[in-house]
Amino acid sequence: MSIGRTSNGSVLLAKRLMREKRDITENAPEGVVFSDSSDSLMRWNVDIVGASGTLYENERYTLRFKFSAAYPFEAPEVVFVGEEVPVHPHVYSNGHICLSILGDQWSPVLSVSSVCVSILSMLSSCKEKKKPPDDSAYMRYAPSTPRNTTWHFHDDDV
Template structure:
């Protein structure tokens, strides 16, 4: 891991331990500077009330210049939320993880943005191209060139 990435992640982890995470977000595991796991739950009234999901963040040596690879964890015990911007394999079509990424964004800021994305959802449904995408998707969602055509 490049020293700039390690320094930045150490700073973010220190802040999380000192200040805690925003409401509805919990750090589950951060044993190294390569992969972190968070739980995320939408607070208040929403289509996702009482549902919790696990997010995986994978960092490369260019973090924070490049975005982390972020996806919902999909295993026998976990599923991705049913949402128009979340594929059933856990990949997330969100511009802040792609062309609108900024090094000023933090891991917790990404979690809050995804929490807000879920909270504002009006209808639980998968992306229209879910089946095709999942069949051909790379393991790393950062290798997908998503087309962002929806602000909701």
């Protein structure tokens, strides 16, 4: 595994991530498929499949999770990667996701599985496939990581 055991904190981090990796591999929620074959604990790919009866039915997307040494006290960086990202009012063309639990509403009790379920729920509740209204402007000035974006969560009716 590509995480060192230099301190008690990194041992606890490794245990937490190994437990979550095992859980999502063996007991993934419906519509969630652990797709990463790498040996890294700090960076994973997870596929999600749109739920039946939704705008995203059977559409498959890949999420990249990057964990910092502060996980689970800090949210992982989660972005859509791959050839296509979903067209959704809270998903930018570069894969950045505007979702409160990935920002100021993060809690250490959340997990990779719960993040995936939240993103699937966000997709499932969407009434119209459209890009965020500020997608063009965001794409011009977007930081390389969504962690450097100050999100304003004000739209719960998508």
